[in-house]
Amino acid sequence: MGTLDWIILSGTLLFIVVYGVWKTKGSKNVQDYVRGGNDAKWWTIGLSVMATQASAITFLSTPGQAFHDGMGFVQFYFGLPLAMVVICLVFVPIYHRLKVYTAYEFLENRFDLKTRSLAAVLFLIQRGLAAGITIYAPSIILSAVLGWDLRTLNIIIGALVIIYTVSGGTKAVSVTQKQQMFIIMGGMFITFFFILGYLPADITFSKAMKIAGASDKLEILNFDFDAKSRYTFWSGITGGFFLALSYFGTDQSQVQRYLSGKSIRESQLGLVFNGIFKIPMQFFILLVGVMVFVFYQYNPSPLNFNPAATKTVMDSPYAEDYKLLQEGHIELETQKKIAQNKFSVALELKEYAAIEDAKIQVMNLNKKDSTNRAAAKALIKQADEDTETNDKDYVFIHFILNNLPKGLIGLLLAVILSAAMSSTASELNALGTISALDLYKRNKKGPTSERHNVNASKVFTLIWGLLAILIACTASLFDNLIQLVNIIGSIFYGNVLGIFLLAFFFKFVKGNAVFFSALLTQALICVIYYFLIHIHPSGEEKLGYLWLNFIGAALVILISLVFEGFDRLLKNPDIKST
Template identity: 80%
Template sequence: MGILDWTILCVTLLFIVAYGVWRTRGSKNVDDYVKGGSEAQWWTIGLSVMATQASAITFLSTPGQAFHDGMGFVQFYFGLPIAMIIICMVFIPLYHKMKVYTAYEFLEGRFDLKTRSLAAILFLIQRGLAAGITIFAPSIILSAVLGWDLGTLNVIIGTLVIIYTVSGGTKAVSVTQKQQMFVIMTGMFITFFFILGYLPADITFSKAMKIAGASDKLNILDFSFDTSSRYTFWSGITGGLFLALAYFGTDQSQVQRYLTGKSIRESQLGLVFNGIFKIPMQFFILLVGVMVFVFYQYNPSPLNFNPAATKAVMESEYAADYELLQQGQVELEAQKRIAQNGFSAALEIKEYTAVEEAKQQIIRINKMDSINRVAAKTLIKQANQKIETNDKDYVFIHFILNNLPRGLIGLLLAVILSAAMSSTASELNALGTITALDLYKRNNKEALSEKQYVQVSKGFTLMWGVVAIGIAFVADLFDNLIQLVNIIGSIFYGNVLGIFLLAFFFKFVKGNAVFFAAIVTQIIILVMYYNLIHVYPSGEEKLGYLWLNFYGAAIVISLSLVFESVDRLLRRPLSKNN
């Protein structure tokens, strides 16, 4: 990184922090601090909702996901537009009607205090873990690639977010996220066009897509009913739907974004905006990853994109074996370029047999490439068991640092850190609010003034910021960062969503039945995760994690109905005839 990169990076981040503090200084009451004075317009809500979900993980991990596995991940979002419609019709009117500050405040009115507290605690657990990971994600990758100290990066990112989130609350999060989304999407579009410019002169975008298709990177739709597959059309519109309903409808980090709306209509339009543009945005980010794949068909790439992994094996007794693999990879890349040129030529003459023969050659070389990379991971593991061999999260940052011009590198690093800050800010804001209002205020018998509750909210937000930094220090990469965050959500979201669905549509079910059903359900989901998913980190699990959202909601609803029926039977007085 040169001086220009550092200047762009530092100026961008400092401007966002300073702007957030300046625009939102002096919150006078809880309504100002938690709901931003209920002044937000729909475009602010829509951008804030998108920025909250689009963490650094999205921009680091998603292109790498597409590089390795293609565009199929976009199916994960297929249930989102349906979820937005349901939330606009059911959730938002109820929240506004009851004038709640938090989603879980609604549950006390419908059930009781213990059910509200349980839902709040489940949220705090999963969102607290996620906040730590959204700090850890860019830190671990930038640390490995740039040689920066991991702990220092965790503290820097966490501290920058804490400064303006504690200072201005919800309004600070919303106003900074507009700038962050502008920086993020500008950087991604510039990168996309640079990749196109780096391809050989005769490779147009259309031809690049055919090259990607020949390597099975454009298989978007999977209509199979295989529940062990992580991403299918059916898991997207069922498990993905339930995950989106839970995340946008019951997760305070999102609910707090649209509770700031000037009216029900503004909140609804903000979510409709998200429902329309979220899938195209994710599709585009995946497409950038596919284009990076095409770029590396014509340019050399490392056996493993994680530089720490390469360093570990080259400093071990397996260095000679790894060098042999690297030499084989160089020869394989030469064959790859020849095969791609042959495929391109076949496309020009439009001769079906020639195209198919060239495609089969590409498939054969891809298999050899895959075997080589698996062998490299095996050597790395033998050299150091603690090193992360799965390099999906390093692909995009490797491309940025090694191929983009000076200045643009600084902008892209600003993109990554801005995304980390935007998502983490929403999470800390929500964590502080839930702790202050759902737990502290509701269970504190001493009455405090509005100003004191603002200070309490700021204190809890600061506390959660410190906790998130602490979690970042002990976090692990797992298989793929974007999948890790979604897995954590899926473990808890289905249960919480089921509680809300019971509140909305099953008026005869009471608090005791829901409370005990939710506890049992959470235990069942944890057992299912551990036995059907956790023991298969490679992705070939017995149950795709998205289905946990569906099962969690279905189980808690079913158990609540059973418990309520049993309770009513036990409380029914004996008839006179008996």
């Protein structure tokens, strides 16, 4: 990194913090601090909702996901637009009509205090863990690639977020997220066009897409009914739908974004904006990853993109074996470049037989490359079992640091850190609000003043910020980071969504049935995840984690109906089945 990169990086981050504090100073009551004074316009809500979901993990992991596995991950978001429609028609009007500060406040009105508290605690557990991960994700990768101290990075990111989030509350989060989204998407578009410019002169965008397609990177739709497949059309519109419905409808980090809307219409328009543009945004980010793949078809790439993993194996007794794999990797890259040129010429001549022959050759070479990389990962694991061998999260940052010009590197690093800050700010804002209003204020005896409640929210936000930093400092990298966040959410979200669906649509179900069924459901979901996804004896997942969202929601509803039926039967033995 050069001086210009440091100026752009530090200037961007400092601007976000100062702007957030300046624009939102003086929140004196809960209405201002938690709901942002209810003056947010739809575009602010829409951008804030998108920025909350689009953490640094999105911009680090998603391109690497596409580099290795292609565009299929976009199916994860297929259920989102439908979820936005349901939330606009059902959730938003109810929240606004009741003038609630949190989503779980509604549950006490509908059921009882213990159900509200349980849902709040489930939220605090999963979102508290996620807050640590959203700080840790960019820190672990930047520290490995740039040589920066990991704990120092965790503390810097966490401290910057704490400053303006504690100071300004919801409004500070919303106004800064607008700036962050412009920085993020601007940086990604600039990078995309730089990648295209770095391709050989005869490789147009259209030809680059055909090259990616020849390596199966453009397979977007998978209609396979296999439940083991993580990303299919069916898991997207079912599991993805329930995940989006629970995340945007019941997760306070998102609910708080649109509760700040000036009116129901503004909140609804903001969510519709997100529903329309979220899939194209994710598609574009994946496309950037695919173009990085095409770039490395013509340019040298490391055998493993994680420099820490490479150093580990090179300092071990397996160094010579790894060097042999590296030599094979270099030879394969030469062969791939020749094969891609052959494929390009065939496309120019429009000779079908030559195109198919070159395509088969490219696919075979990429399979060999995948086998070689898998062998490298096995050697790294033999050298040190604790070293992370999965390098998906390092692909994009490797490309940025080794190929982009000075200045743009600083901008892209600012993109990554801005995304980490925007997502973490929403999480800390929500965690502080839930802790202060759903647990502390609701269970504290005696009345409390507005100033006391605002100060309590600030204190809890600060506490959760410090806890998030602590979690980040003690976390360890897990497979692909964007998947980890979604897995954590899937374990808890389905259950919480089921509670809300019972509240909305099953008016005869009472609090006791919901409370005990939610406890049982959460235990069952943890068991299902542990045995069918995490450590199945065969070594492979027997169930895609997205299905946990549907299963959790269905279980809590069914078990509640059973409990409520038994309760009514015990209270009135004369009831006869029909």
